[in-house]
Amino acid sequence: xxxxxxxxxxxxxxxxxxxxxxxxxxxxxxxxxxxxxxxxxxxxxxxxxxxxxxxxxxxxxxxxxxxxxxxxxxxxxxxxxxxxxxxxxxxxxxxxxxxxxxxxxxxxxxxxxxxxxxxxxxxxxxxxxxxxxxxxxxxxxxxxxxxxxxxxxxxxxxxxxxxxxxxxxxxxxxxxxxxxxxxxxxxxxxxxxxxxxxxxxxxxxxxxxxxxxxxxxxxxxxxxxxxxxxxxxxxxxxxxxxxxxxxxxxxxxxxxxxxxxxxxxxxxxxxxxxxxxxxxxxxxxxxxxxxxxxxxxxxxxxxxxxxxxxxxxxxxxxxxxxxxxxxxxxxxx
Amino acid sequence: xxxxxxxxxxxxxxxxxxxxxxxxxxxxxxxxxxxxxxxxxxxxxxxxxxxxxxxxxxxxxxxxxxxxxxxxxxxxxxxxxxxxxxxxxxxxxxxxxxxxxxxxxxxxxxxxxxxxxxxxxxxxxxxxxxxxxxxxxxxxxxxxxxxxxxxxxxxxxxxxxxxxxxxxxxxxxxxxxxxxxxxxxxxxxxxxxxxxxxxxxxxxxxxxxxxxxxxxxxxxxxxxxxxxxxxxxxxxxxxxxxxxxxxxxxxxxxxxxxxxxxxxxxxxxxxxxxxxxxxxxxxxxxxxxxxxxxxxxxxxxxxxxxxxxxxxxxxxxxxxxxxxxxxxxxxxxxxxxxxxxxxxxxxxxxxxxxxxxxxxxxxxxxxxxxxxxxxxxxxxxxxxxxxxxxxxxxxxxxxxxxxxxxxxxxxxxxxxxxxxxxxxxxxxxxxxxxxxxxxxxxxxxxxxxxxxxxxxxxxxxxxxxxxxxxxxxxxxxxxxxxxxxxxxxxxxxxxxxxxxxxxxxxxxxxxxx
Ligand SMILES: Nc1ncnc2c1ncn2[C@@H]1O[C@H](COP(=O)(O)OP(=O)(O)OP(=O)(O)O)[C@@H](O)[C@H]1O
Ligand SMILES: [Mg+2]
Numbered sequence: 001x002x003x004x005x006x007x008x009x010x011x012x013x014x015x016x017x018x019x020x021x022x023x024x025x026x027x028x029x030x031x032x033x034x035x036x037x038x039x040x041x042x043x044x045x046x047x048x049x050x051x052x053x054x055x056x057x058x059x060x061x062x063x064x065x066x067x068x069x070x071x072x073x074x075x076x077x078x079x080x081x082x083x084x085x086x087x088x089x090x091x092x093x094x095x096x097x098x099x100x101x102x103x104x105x106x107x108x109x110x111x112x113x114x115x116x117x118x119x120x121x122x123x124x125x126x127x128x129x130x131x132x133x134x135x136x137x138x139x140x141x142x143x144x145x146x147x148x149x150x151x152x153x154x155x156x157x158x159x160x161x162x163x164x165x166x167x168x169x170x171x172x173x174x175x176x177x178x179x180x181x182x183x184x185x186x187x188x189x190x191x192x193x194x195x196x197x198x199x200x201x202x203x204x205x206x207x208x209x210x211x212x213x214x215x216x217x218x219x220x221x222x223x224x225x226x227x228x229x230x231x232x233x234x235x236x237x238x239x240x241x242x243x244x245x246x247x248x249x250x251x252x253x254x255x256x257x258x259x260x261x262x263x264x265x266x267x268x269x270x271x272x273x274x275x276x277x278x279x280x281x282x283x284x285x286x287x288x289x290x291x292x293x294x295x296x297x298x299x300x301x302x303x304x305x306x307x308x309x310x311x312x313x314x315x316x317x318x319x320x321x322x323x324x325x326x327x328x329x330x331x332x333x
Numbered sequence: 334x335x336x337x338x339x340x341x342x343x344x345x346x347x348x349x350x351x352x353x354x355x356x357x358x359x360x361x362x363x364x365x366x367x368x369x370x371x372x373x374x375x376x377x378x379x380x381x382x383x384x385x386x387x388x389x390x391x392x393x394x395x396x397x398x399x400x401x402x403x404x405x406x407x408x409x410x411x412x413x414x415x416x417x418x419x420x421x422x423x424x425x426x427x428x429x430x431x432x433x434x435x436x437x438x439x440x441x442x443x444x445x446x447x448x449x450x451x452x453x454x455x456x457x458x459x460x461x462x463x464x465x466x467x468x469x470x471x472x473x474x475x476x477x478x479x480x481x482x483x484x485x486x487x488x489x490x491x492x493x494x495x496x497x498x499x500x501x502x503x504x505x506x507x508x509x510x511x512x513x514x515x516x517x518x519x520x521x522x523x524x525x526x527x528x529x530x531x532x533x534x535x536x537x538x539x540x541x542x543x544x545x546x547x548x549x550x551x552x553x554x555x556x557x558x559x560x561x562x563x564x565x566x567x568x569x570x571x572x573x574x575x576x577x578x579x580x581x582x583x584x585x586x587x588x589x590x591x592x593x594x595x596x597x598x599x600x601x602x603x604x605x606x607x608x609x610x611x612x613x614x615x616x617x618x619x620x621x622x623x624x625x626x627x628x629x630x631x632x633x634x635x636x637x638x639x640x641x642x643x644x645x646x647x648x649x650x651x652x653x654x655x656x657x658x659x660x661x662x663x664x665x666x667x668x669x670x671x672x673x674x675x676x677x678x679x680x681x682x683x684x685x686x687x688x689x690x691x692x693x694x695x696x697x698x699x700x701x702x703x704x705x706x707x708x709x710x711x712x713x714x715x716x717x718x719x720x721x722x723x724x725x726x727x728x729x730x731x732x733x734x735x736x737x738x739x740x741x742x743x744x745x746x747x748x749x750x751x752x753x754x755x756x757x758x759x760x761x762x763x764x765x766x767x768x769x770x771x772x773x774x775x776x777x778x779x780x781x782x783x784x785x786x787x788x789x790x791x792x793x794x795x796x797x798x799x800x801x802x803x804x805x806x807x808x809x810x811x812x813x814x815x816x817x818x819x820x821x822x823x824x825x826x827x828x829x830x831x832x833x834x835x836x837x838x839x840x841x842x843x844x845x846x
Contacts, residue, residue, distance in 0.1 A: 182446040184438040191424045191435050198422035201386060203407035203436045261426045 012314055015307050016255045020271050027282035034285045043277045048165035049228045051273035053247035055176050056220030058269045059213040061251055064193040064260025065114060065121040067217050070244035072132030073106040074225030078235050079136045081226065082145045092150045100222050106132065107218015111211035137237055144236040152233040165227045177265040189213060193260030249301040250276055252308055259312050335398035337362030337527055338496065343392035345378055347733065349724040352378040353551045365528040367542030371571050371765040372737025373722030375551040376531050377419055380498045384416035385409035415494035419501045419736045421481055423473045430456040430469035433488050459487050463517055478505035479623065497521060498529045503537060504763050507623035515541060533765050535564045547571055572767040579766065580798035581774045589613030592785040593754045595634060598643030603629045604809040611754060611785035618800030619789040621829055626809035627789045628670050631756050635667040636660050647754060664753030668744050668760055676743035679732040683723050686731050686742050687712040691750045715745040719771055737763050748775055755779060758789045773799050793825060805829050
């Protein structure tokens, strides 16, 4: 029998899919061109940077933390990429790993602030957000920078019709999907996010696990920075500013919980990362004034966070329940 | 020869509180040690030191003559010390199998990936060894508290420990599960393991232990073979004075008008056709096995859970289902069973928690400012009455209290609200004998002043000692009602077991209906 309760529970647990389907249907019926293959390709391509960032954020959210510094991390990555490519003039295959070191260091700094100095993640990463952009501006003197073709040419590399940025995103998602579902480190991240104190008592190296999440998030952010540089070809002092909020939104839309311990990369974060450019391009197709776009975006983000907290409440309720059936079996066994 | 385990002059302080003072103790291998003491005596602290959770300020531990100073729970595990904590430490978002292996998964040869098949198989074996029929892939959040507790135990046993600490393991177990656990513990002893067993249910300790250690205020008050420690000696050492009666005297008297009436309340799958009244001045006991629906009934009465049909009336007001505020305002109070999760704001002080529900009565007439003096006075009274052990009620966050003292705080909070109808769900579980007496004394005083009390307990002796009338629940139905002059243990138990006893004898197949 299908009860209202069951429908409600299904809706709560499958929010991501339902939202995804709803956006699809709404935009599809309002603007049939939205459903064309080229529109899908555009959305996929547009999601590549965001998708990589969202994977990093998902890791941090799983441990119960948050990282607000992704945009600045990407900017600083760009600055170093510029120094390596345009000033030192090293080849691309050296410049990219070199720039990624920025992300690694950035993540490591966040990790130290959060796990060693025990600063609340929100405050710690807000600090590094301001610091990172500040440092970048000092180095560049806030000029705009163009990247050489050796880098921007990469965006046109394609395999089986899939362009390199999209491939990188999918590879990152696949990799971290396996890390989270199949490795000890991955499972322990879920444990730490669910109950940090219990994790410590169970002998898990909680500090290392949490630190690992921030470092990986930093690394992924700078990878996203490289991908964005490749796609855009130039960058200005506002490069990626505020993008971390969309990455967080993507992760939460994908089902990751701000309360820790819940979230999956596939399909969750992938769908979440697709939804944001989907809304953007959908609104364009429908002809909504671009100044309204932000309001719609934030309404959606708000919805995602709202659903997350309802779900959390529901789960707590369920956890307390000692359903008669279960116990009756327990008694009679 | 050196003893198996030796504590030498262990000290541990938390700010102002000296939780352990010069604890020296020797424990032989292969025995079951019962560790008893009042709430806040330092039992969990001592075991946390042993388990590598806390570092002592001074003192040493030796295991089989070798110096042992664990820096972390991991170290303790390596030394063969397993610890089943007072509170559950499972990850509800993971499966049973993952919970067992979370600190070290077997991996596929040459790969970083978890060997899921092996995890599944070994989990099945481990669950099988304690006759727990749960699929390894079940998420912990779907399990009952008792099942979770058993998983916790399986988890500790899997590590092949030499010394196993059980810190109040039976608080969320059904009687069947408790028996099962005792069987397991005896089996471990037979296999040569050393067991430390902490409990406030002294009958259990007496039944199980070979050796007794009594702690009071962080000091060892006495230790020796069980033969030298009859229960009343344990109690007097624990509380530092003699306690003649476990419960305050309850004499028969005439109850007043009906305060609470529950009429034909049903919720499919939970409770069926419940009819119940509680009168002014009356203490009604609800007896039933865990899972009989008693907690669910209490939650429905308090409006926490939905009801499909029936009516609940408080005085002459019909209560709308699910309206908790309405009930609190009408004078209803509910001490929940899951006190830690439901009843407390862990980071707030004891005092703030105590006045949480009654805050309104502490406001000045103008402007809604609080009266700190009055709050301090009233909460001090409760702290004293219930003997809540805290470094300072105004400043100590509740989360640093011992398990039992946290429970007392929740009870205190509702007592302070001077309710007309007080519902208590297992009010004294995990609470020491001295405080148990105090809780009952306060409840009786409330009743004398005209309140009606509905008290759920799975300790029949406690209900017989304190209730004016006992109603029995089984499988979501009321199966018996006993006025004070016709209390008979066998009859009450028979009513509680009704279906399961009869069924299992007749069918021989475990009696699932
Ligand atoms: N982390 C902490 N911070 C501050 N005080 C603490 C902390 N842990 C324990 N205490 C204090 O140490 C004392 C001993 O606590 P402990 O938990 O060992 O008691 P217990 O004997 O286990 O009691 P119970 O039977 O209630 O579980 C208590 O007064 C408690 O408030
Ligand atoms: Mg304790």
